Amino acid sequence: MKVDRLACLYCGVCVGSCPVGAITLYDTWIEFNDRCTGCGICVRACPVGAIATEGDE
Amino acid sequence: MRYECDLLVIGSGPGGSTAARFAAERGLEVLLVEKRQEVGSPVRCGEGISKIWLDEIGIQPDRRWIAQEIDGARIISPSGHVLILDASRAGNETGYVIERDVFDRHLAIRALRSGAEMWMKAMAVGAEFKGGLVRSVHVKCLGNHIQVVPKVVIAADGFESQCACWFGINTRLNPKDIESCLQYRLVGIEMDERYNDFYLGSFAPGGYVWVFSKGDGEANVGIGVQVAKIGSAGEVKRLLDAFISAHPDLERGRPIAIVAGGVSVCAPLNRVSKGNAMLVGDAARQVDPLTGGGVANACRAGRHAGLVAADMVESDAWKDRESAEKWASEYERRWRAELEGHLIRNYVAKEKASQLTDETFDKIVLALQEVEIDRITTIDLLMAIKKRYPDVLQDLEGLL
Numbered sequence: 001m002k003v004d005r006l007a008c009l010y011c012g013v014c015v016g017s018c019p020v021g022a023i024t025l026y027d028t029w030i031e032f033n034d035r036c037t038g039c040g041i042c043v044r045a046c047p048v049g050a051i052a053t054e055g056d057e
Numbered sequence: 058m059r060y061e062c063d064l065l066v067i068g069s070g071p072g073g074s075t076a077a078r079f080a081a082e083r084g085l086e087v088l089l090v091e092k093r094q095e096v097g098s099p100v101r102c103g104e105g106i107s108k109i110w111l112d113e114i115g116i117q118p119d120r121r122w123i124a125q126e127i128d129g130a131r132i133i134s135p136s137g138h139v140l141i142l143d144a145s146r147a148g149n150e151t152g153y154v155i156e157r158d159v160f161d162r163h164l165a166i167r168a169l170r171s172g173a174e175m176w177m178k179a180m181a182v183g184a185e186f187k188g189g190l191v192r193s194v195h196v197k198c199l200g201n202h203i204q205v206v207p208k209v210v211i212a213a214d215g216f217e218s219q220c221a222c223w224f225g226i227n228t229r230l231n232p233k234d235i236e237s238c239l240q241y242r243l244v245g246i247e248m249d250e251r252y253n254d255f256y257l258g259s260f261a262p263g264g265y266v267w268v269f270s271k272g273d274g275e276a277n278v279g280i281g282v283q284v285a286k287i288g289s290a291g292e293v294k295r296l297l298d299a300f301i302s303a304h305p306d307l308e309r310g311r312p313i314a315i316v317a318g319g320v321s322v323c324a325p326l327n328r329v330s331k332g333n334a335m336l337v338g339d340a341a342r343q344v345d346p347l348t349g350g351g352v353a354n355a356c357r358a359g360r361h362a363g364l365v366a367a368d369m370v371e372s373d374a375w376k377d378r379e380s381a382e383k384w385a386s387e388y389e390r391r392w393r394a395e396l397e398g399h400l401i402r403n404y405v406a407k408e409k410a411s412q413l414t415d416e417t418f419d420k421i422v423l424a425l426q427e428v429e430i431d432r433i434t435t436i437d438l439l440m441a442i443k444k445r446y447p448d449v450l451q452d453l454e455g456l457l
Binding site for chain 1: 092093094099101178180215216217218219222229230232235237238239284287288289290291292293294315316317318319321
């Protein structure tokens with residue numbers, strides 16, 4: 001997953017929506033770990049569309 | 058570095074600060090850790106709260122965090138029919154729109170005045186859980202790695218909680234039980250400032266739009282959308298922008314803040330504690346599933362958790378799994394006695410409401426306009442609808 005860090009509001013919607021706990025929200029920084037399956041729930045859940053599947057524009 | 062304390066509270070939102078305060082008042086050595094650099098900021102909240110619970114938590118209304126006093130709520134159906142819930146109907150709908158960052162700092166200051174210790178820019182990054190008890194929590198504080206060794210842990214780390222997972226408590230959410238929310242704080246809009254407005258309809262799939270006045274022509278205008286009903290990236294923002302564009306009164310407003318956040322709208326979890334660890338507030342999914350309101354329940358649960366933590370420490374129950382479990386069960390018993398019935402009822406109502414069509418919302422609001430209702434209970438609602446629109450009733454089957 002690819003996060004547009006200039007669009008991200010660091011709100012944590014993606015973290016709580018991730019079915020496998022693959023995302024961590026630091027103070028102003030989002031990190032994906034290798035548990036990510038690329039399911040794309042976070043892409044839709046993000047209120048401002050700041051997350052994209054790797055490779056997508 | 059190693060740091061010992063009686064109670065570690067993770068997160069200085071309303072739940073964490075309230076837990077820390079009640080435990081510190083009982084004489085516990087409390088450490089409160091906050092991952093952000095400032096308590097309460099940035100705000101992630103619609104900022105509407107009701108009044109009735111403040112007293113039980115020992116919070117005096119204070120003009121420093123009250124933006125606007127609210128006489129009631131208006132429920133607005135898709136076609137624009139309005140149902141007013143105020144002191145004469147539905148009783149306890151009066152409340153405040155608050156400055157949430159100031160409010161959170163007020164609660165944190167209360168905890169510190171009671172003797173709690175606070176670390177800022179301090180994030181819990183992992184925990185050791187052995188023999189059914191949390192033995193230590195790893196905290197990164199301004200670059201330093203500190204092993205905190207507490208007797209009891211309260212995790213109040215919010216919607217995006219990580220602690221639950223470390224403690225072996227399952228708080229994962231189904232996409233239909235999550236609202237993705239976006240809000241603008243708008244200035245320069247005209248509205249009736251005495252009411253908080255809730256707009257229902259298909260423009261907010263599985264959620265609603267709110268307009269909460271902050272006074273002086275300022276308002277929080279936000280949307281919550283059920284994650285399961287979101288079709289594509291960026292849809293929540295597009296839906297909010299479309300709603301504002303369709304309402305000339307709001308369209309005139311200009312934003313001075315953009316706020317986002319996730320809200321759980323699930324049924325109460327089976328367990329939110331384990332041994333010497335307790336979850337509180339959004340981390341424990343104690344949010345009202347119908348309104349998405351979390352502050353009041355977090356404070357209520359925080360109080361119970363803080364007091365049970367004191368009991369656990371005073372009785373040395375934290376030392377072994379069996380005794381700790383007994384107190385953890387006591388925390389479960391206390392918060393459920395106060396909140397669970399309401400959470401279950403509102404969860405059922407939310408499940409129903411998220412399936413209703415715009416036409417049905419219109420009929421429900423029209424039916425309720427016509428009846429005298431002192432307190433809007435589920436049964437009052439069903440009776441009113443049965444009288445006016447018997448056909449709608451089958452949509453609501455199961456609400457009893």
